[in-house]
Amino acid sequence: KKYVKYVQCACMTAAESLTTRLPKAGETIIGHKFFVGFGGKGANQCVQSARLGAKTSLICKVGSDSFGNDYVDNLKKNGISTAFVGQTTDAATGTASIIVNSEGQNVIVIVPGANLLLNFEDLKRASDVICKAKVVVCQLEITPAVSLEALKMARASGVKTLFNPAPALADLDPQFYTYSDIFCCNETEAEILTGIPVGNLEDAEKLVIVTLGAEGCMMISGDEPIPKHVPAGKVRAVDTTGAGDSFVGALAFYLAYYPTLSMEEMIRKSNCVASVSVQALGTQSSYPYRKDLPQDLF
Numbered sequence: 001k002k003y004v005k006y007v008q009c010a011c012m013t014a015a016e017s018l019t020t021r022l023p024k025a026g027e028t029i030i031g032h033k034f035f036v037g038f039g040g041k042g043a044n045q046c047v048q049s050a051r052l053g054a055k056t057s058l059i060c061k062v063g064s065d066s067f068g069n070d071y072v073d074n075l076k077k078n079g080i081s082t083a084f085v086g087q088t089t090d091a092a093t094g095t096a097s098i099i100v101n102s103e104g105q106n107v108i109v110i111v112p113g114a115n116l117l118l119n120f121e122d123l124k125r126a127s128d129v130i131c132k133a134k135v136v137v138c139q140l141e142i143t144p145a146v147s148l149e150a151l152k153m154a155r156a157s158g159v160k161t162l163f164n165p166a167p168a169l170a171d172l173d174p175q176f177y178t179y180s181d182i183f184c185c186n187e188t189e190a191e192i193l194t195g196i197p198v199g200n201l202e203d204a205e206k207l208v209i210v211t212l213g214a215e216g217c218m219m220i221s222g223d224e225p226i227p228k229h230v231p232a233g234k235v236r237a238v239d240t241t242g243a244g245d246s247f248v249g250a251l252a253f254y255l256a257y258y259p260t261l262s263m264e265e266m267i268r269k270s271n272c273v274a275s276v277s278v279q280a281l282g283t284q285s286s287y288p289y290r291k292d293l294p295q296d297l298f
Contacts, residue, residue, distance in 0.1 A: 010040035010041055010042050010043065010060060010094055010112065010115040010139065010141030010142055011038075011039075011040040011042075011043040011058075011060050011061075011062050011068075011071050011075075011085070011093065011094060011115070012038075012039045012040035012043070012093070012094035012095055012096045012110060012112075012113075012115070012141075013036060013037075013038065013039070013067040013070075013071070013093055013094070013095050013096070014036065014037045014038060014039030014040075014095075014096040014098055014241075014283055015034070015035075015036050015095065015096070015097050015098065016034070016035055016036075016037065016098040016099075016100060016239075016241065016281075016282065016283075017031040017033070017034050017097075017098065017099050017100070018031055018032055018033040018034070018100050018101075018102075018239075018281075019031040019032065019099060019100070019101055019102075020032070020101065020102050021101050021102070022099055022101050022105070022107055023099070031099075035281075035282070037282050037283055037284060037285055038070075038071060038074050038283065038284045038285075039096045039098075039242065039283045039284065040060075040094060040096070040115070040141060041139045041141050041164060041166055041245050041248075042058070042060065042137065042138070042139050042141065042142075043058065043060065043071075043075070043284075044242050044245035044246070044249065044283055044284055044287075045137055045139075045164070045245045045246075045248045045249035045252065046058050046075075046078075046080055046137075046249065047075075047078050047080070047249065047284045047287055048245065048246045048248075048249025048250055048253075048273070048277075048284075048287045049249040049250070049252050049253045049256075050078045050079050050080050051078065051287055051288065051289045051290065052249075052250060052253040052273070052289075052290050052293075052298075053253070053257070053290050053298075054252070054253045054256060054257065056079075056080045056081065057080070057081040057083065057084065057126075057129050057133075058075060058080050058081065058082065058084065058085055059084040059085075059118070059122060059123070059126045059129070059130075059150075060084075060085055060086070060115065060118060060142070061085075061086045061087070061088055061091075061114040061115060061117050061118045061122070062085065062086075062087055062088075062093045062094070062114050063087065063088060063089075063091055063092040063093035063113060063114045064087045064088060064089045065092055065093055067092070067093035067095075068087050068093040068114070069087075071085075071093060072085055072087070074284075078284075081129075083126075083129075084122065084125065084126040084129065086118075086122060087114075088114050088117055090114075090117060091113045091114040091116070091117055092113045092114065093113055093114055094110065094111060094112045094113040094114060094115045094141070095110070095111045095113065096108055096109070096110045096111075097109045097110075098241055098283075100239050100240075100241060103237070104237035104238050104239050104240045104278060105240060106239070106240060106241045108241070110141065110167070112141055112142070115141055115142045116142060116143055118142045118143065118146055119143075119146060120146065120149055122146075123146065123149055123150055123153065127153060130150060130153050130154055130157070130159070131153065131154070131156075131157035131159065132157075133154065133159050134159070134160065134255070134256035134257075135159065135160050135161075135162055135252045135255045135256045136150060136151065136154035136159050136160070136161050136162070137161075137162045137163075137164065137248065137249075137252050138150050138151055138161070138162075138163050138164070139163075139164045139165070139166055140164075140165055140166055140167055140168070140169060141166070141167065144169065144172070144173065144176075145173075147163075147176075148173060148175055148176060148179065151163060151176070151179040151180060152175075152179050154179075155179050155181075160181050160182075160255055161179060161180050161181045161182070162180070162181065162182045162184060162248065162251065162252055162255065163176060163179075163180035163182070163183055163184070164184050164185065164244075164245075164248050165183070165185050165189055165193060166185065166186070166189055166244070167189075168185065168188070168189035168192040168193055169192070169193075170192050170193070172193060177206070180206060181206055181207070182206065182207045182208075182209065182251075182255075183206060183207070183208045183209070184208075184209040184210075184211065184247075184248055184251070185209075185210060185211070186210065186211045186212070186213070186244055187210060187211070187212055187213075190210045206221075207219065207220070207221045207263060208220045208221075209251075209267065211244050211247055213232075213240065213243070214232060214234070214237065215229075215231070215232065216229060216230050216231040216232035216271055217229075217230045217232075217247075217267050217271065218230075219263065219264065219267060221263070228264065230264055230267045230268055230271065231271075232271040232272075232274070232275055233271070233272065233275050235275045235276075235278065235279055236279065237278040237279070238278065238279055238280060238281060239278060239280065239281045239282065239286065240278050241282070241283050241286075242277065242282075242283035242284065242286065242287070243274045243275075243277050243278045244274070245283070246273055246274040246276075246277040246286075246287055247270045247271065247273070247274040248270075249287075250269065250270035250273035250274065251266060251267065251270040254266040254269055254270060269297050272293075272294070272297055273288060273293065273297070276288045276292075276293065
């Protein structure tokens with residue numbers, strides 16, 4: 001198989017506002033900076049993998065609008081295959097509105113737009129890319145049934161699957177657990193998901209990773225049911241937006257290119273990559289390139 005990371009995901013234009021603090025309900029506050037960039041969980045993850053040196057392909061939909069045109073150009077500039085990036089006149093490119101406070105914490109509202117028009121036919125057209133990948137990554141900013149189908153297609157071909165259940169759904173289809181080799185969520189998503197009864201988790205060969213921001217990650221595997229903490233280095237966070245996507249993108253890179261590393265070491269290295277991203281403003285604009293990272297990460 002080729003060393004390809006395939007990401008089936010959302011692309012969004014991200015508008016970010018910087019404020020001293022986050023507003024309360026019904027409150028208007030004054031910010032001190034505003035900028036527009038590129039976002040969407042899957043696209044973020046794909047960009048981070050590509051910047052680390054992975055050969056990547058993206059399957060998604062954007063609008064036939066200026067945001068969509070700019071996004072296709074952005075993907076090409078990052079060396080990502082856009083063969084299966086569709087543009088549609090039936091919906092606008094997805095958007096994300098982000099507010100970041102002086103501590104780097106954020107609140108985000110997304111409008112999926114064209115992302116929700118990605119369908120099973122789009123997956124069929126990209127089946128060769130899916131089946132020849134090393135790692136397939138999926139999220140929930142597109143229609144969940146389409147993400148699930150992508151995971152099923154990948155697993156049927158022996159491709160390792162990494163699922164990021166974000167934004168989290170309280171009624172997530174239990175099949176997502178079955179078809180995900182690695183299930184990676186943050187603490188908020190884990191809280192939403194924990195009430196879901198899944199009868200076959202005990203039989204699944206899988207790894208669950210819960211990202212904890214500055215505290216690193218908790219790792220739970222079927223072989224070792226006792227959670228293991230993998231700490232992150234202490235840094236001063238400027239903007240945490242997209243840090244989880246940086247982690248997932250880095251983890252997919254290590255899974256594809258360094259499969260003999262222990263999972264704990266992959267997580268440690270991914271934490272290091274993500275910790276660099278929080279030290280700069282923006283989402284994809286903050287993601288480090290391989291040349292800018294300590295070479296002991298590779």
